[in-house]
Amino acid sequence: MPQKRLIQRAAVLAAATWITGTVQAAPAATTSLSASVQVLQQIEIKEDFNLDFGKIDKPRTGSRTFIVNADGTTSITGGGTGGSFIGGHRPGQYDILGSANNGAVLITSGGTCSTNTIALSGLEIDLPVPVVLPLMNVKIGGRLTVTSNSVPGSHTCPYTITAMYQ
Numbered sequence: 656m657p658q659k660r661l662i663q664r665a666a667v668l669a670a671a672t673w674i675t676g677t678v679q680a681a682p683a684a685t686t687s688l689s690a691s692v693q694v695l696q697q698i699e700i701k702e703d704f705n706l707d708f709g710k711i712d713k714p715r716t717g718s719r720t721f722i723v724n725a726d727g728t729t730s731i732t733g734g735g736t737g738g739s740f741i742g743g744h745r746p747g748q749y750d751i752l753g754s755a756n757n758g759a760v761l762i763t764s765g766g767t768c769s770t771n772t773i774a775l776s777g778l779e780i781d782l783p784v785p786v787v788l789p790l791m792n793v794k795i796g797g798r799l800t801v802t803s804n805s806v807p808g809s810h811t812c813p814y815t816i817t818a819m820y821q
Contacts, residue, residue: 695754698818702749703792706778706814708799709743718802725781725796735803746781747795751818753788758821761786763795766813772805775812786821 711721717735723744724730731738753759761782765775777798782790799812 695757695820696752698751698753698759698788698820700749700751700816700818702747704745704748706747706795706797707743707745708740708797709745710741711799711801712737712739712741713801713805713807714738714803716803718800720798720800722777722798723796725779725794727794733800738801749793749795749816751788751790751793753818753820755788757788759786759788759790760819760821761793762817764815764817765797766815768812769810770806772802773810773812774800775814776800778814780816 706723708721708723713719714733714735715737717733719731719733719735719738721738721740722730722732723746725746727746729740729744731740751759751761761780763778763780765778768775775797779796781794781796795816797814
C-alpha cells in the first residue's frame, strides 16, 4: 500500500505543478528598433558635347586606329599605311549629377558603328580619385579603328556611359 500512496502523491504533485505553473519558462525579451534609409537623388548625365574624331584621312592600306585621348591629345597606331587627323577632333565632355558627396562608378561601352569597317573601342574617362558626385566637365576619349575599305562620308559610332552609386 505504501507504494500506491507514493504514486498518488506523485500524481497529485504533477497535477498541482501543471495547474499552478510553478515550472518557470525563460523570460521573454522585447526591444524597440528602427530602420533607417537615405534616399539619393536619381543620377543624371548631362551632355556638354559628345566625343568627336573630327575629319580623318582614311588609311591607304590595312587599318589604323585613331585615338582621341580624354585630355584632347591624339595619336594613330596600327599596321596600315597613311591616314591622319585633319581637324575638328575633341574629347566628349559630360556633367554627372546626383546626391552630393556620394561615391559613384562610371562604366563606358562602345557600340556598332554605322558601317562595319569602322569600330569604336577603348573608351576612357578622365575621373578624379575618389569619384564623388557631382562631377563636372568629365572628359571621355576613345579609339576609332578605320580600314582602307571604309566608305567616305559621315558615320556615327554610338557609345554609352553608365553611372551608379557605389
